[in-house]
Amino acid sequence: MTEAIEKRDEFDVEIKGTVGKPFADDPKFESRNVDVFYGDKQAIFDVNLDIAKNEIVAMIGPSGCGKSTYLRCLNRMNDTIPICRVTGHIKLDGEDIYDKHQDPVLLRARVGMVFQKANPFPKSIYDNVAYGARLHGLTSNKTELDDLVEKSLIRAGLFKEVKDDLHKPGTGLSGGQQQRLCIARTIAVDPEVILMDEPTSALDPIATALIEELMIELSAKYTIAIVTHSMQQAARVSNRTAYFHLGKLVEVNDTDSVFTNPEHQLTENYITGRFG
Amino acid sequence: MPIKFLLITLLALLLFGYFIGRKRSLALKANNGGAKKTLHSLPKYYGFLVSLWAGIPALIILLLWTAFDTTIITSMTVSQLPEQTQQLSQDELGLLMNEIINLSQADKISDVSANDAKMLIKQTAANNFARFSHISNLAKTVLVLVMALMGLLLGLRYIRAETRARNYVETAIKLTMMGCASIAILTTFGIIFSVLLESLQFFKAVPITEFLFGTTWSPQTAIRPDQVGSSGSFGALPLFVGTLLIAFIAMLVAVPLGLMSAIYLSEYASQKVRTVVKPILEILAGIPTVVYGFFAALTVAPVIRDMGESMGFHPASESALAAGLVMGVMIIPFVSSLSDDVLSAVPQAMRDGSYGMGATKSETIKKVVIPAALPGIVAGILLAASRAIGETMIVVMAAGLAAKMTVNPMEAVTTVTVQIVTLLTGDQEFDSPKTLAAFALGLGLFMVTLILNVISLHVVRKYREQYE
Ligand SMILES: Nc1ncnc2c1ncn2[C@@H]1O[C@H](COP(=O)(O)OP(=O)(O)O)[C@@H](O)[C@H]1O
């Protein structure tokens, strides 16, 4: 533990605030002075970042630098970890989501999440997609629900493959199909933001390409934040890229300039493969 | 040679075989200049191989011989008996042979001074029996030892560089494991078979329809033919109804309580609470059933009677309710412990997925966690049900012995297991319908648990297919 802290101190000299363009004119999410602790251990240090409406922000950085932890702050998934504590302010459409009056359950319907490992429920494909709608009473009868399920599967690019098997278990699909099922399930509740935590890290290149295409399509309607290990993926899909290092947000900028002309030495080291 | 010396000699031979096998293979290697790849296997495997060769055939012969020698010697002795003695009925002959065998094992055998003819016959037969036994024993010893030695020599011839001793030993180990597994299975089948046979005997005396659908259970039959008494009535329906009634009450207690505690433990309780509470809950299953029995009879039953009376019923002092409630408490851990394990085994990713959709904790539990864990939960419940159906002690003490056909939980009832106990305790004639009825009841009970198991297998398989 002391070793980790020493390392951090070493970099404290270098990381003085975030360089680049962390703020946006038309923000969906505004994070200010966000710190996250697991017990006594601090995992995120003073992150300030805006995510604009309908943009795709990619978060990159070495393993364990806190990308997932930060992403999980945005829909308060960290609440499910008892030892996890979040301080600072995160606003969604100008309202602090960590305010006492906010209900994390309702928040998660507005801010959907797709996980690293596809995690369809042990139910049929249909029931997987209908899960959120049933939970929140989004439809009033069977036809409406059928429509919603079909529409969501179409938008997730999965409908053609499964239209005859809607009542087969979702867990029987291939990895890439399962991940698209999870995306369909997420967009079925019509969220405003979709958070994706390494959604393609367990998939083959073809399935990955399908999902990347899907992300770009979805960004017309949704705001998307994606954590990725693949710099190519960040370069292909995102508008802006944020580089995290040991719990600190080092640099945020338009994706092109991050990859062609990084401002910070640490960012350059990472994207040129000197560590990570 | 007595059997134990034979076994010790055999063991010594096996050890000797092991060491000589090992030594031979080492010598083989040395002959080859100690080259590393001379032998296919390590020397110890050649040792084992020789041991196996020496041991297995000898042991098989020993087993077979021991299994059949008494039968053969007996029939040989019988064939030496005078003609008219051999004409005796099966039962009488059996009795006679028993006497003869006892006589042959008595200290002094050849006391031929007995002058009465019958005694003379017996004495001669006993002498014959002893002589045959002696010969058989000698032959057995010689044969077994010769087999062992021959096996050993044969095994030694197999010590060659290319012999795959390691693989042979592997096969022998596998076969041994299979043998153990089949012993367990064969024993089960043996028990079922004997219960089935005795039940068939019973159904010769009492028609199966009467047994299954008769509503009167009073198994008192006359013990001696000259005795006046009832001829017995063997309608087992009240017993099965009583069993199911009590088991049902027990499940009404155990399933909700067990399931809820499992959910609390796996989903809500902190790790600290869990490590304390779970073992305490499991203690419930470890309390002797006798203790539960008198708790039910002395504490719970009176309370139920008093409560019933204050509400205007006139309940019996022993009741199905008292037994069922206490039994339910006893089997809570069967439900809770197993369910807790399967609930905890549901991956966190599944819960995260549900929370991420905006589900609350209880919604997540109800819609995702429990369905995912259902096969295990069902298995736990059925285990508890089999336990409830087989339970005896609590019922004897708290529910009574009256075989009344009722589903009123306030009345005294009795169960299958309790009746089996009462049928078989005390002095009994072994082939009276009364005694045989116990086997039929046992068979019925076995059928019920079998059906439960089949159902549980079916449920588990169905959901497996769907969810994995
Ligand atoms: N549930 C947890 N409990 C304790 N520490 C955690 C937990 N999750 C993550 N961490 C710690 O927080 C840091 C950041 O982890 P994470 O956000 O998962 O990194 P990334 O997603 O960038 O690989 C790591 O040091 C990790 O050990």
Ligand SMILES: [Mg+2]
């Ligand atoms: Mg991560």
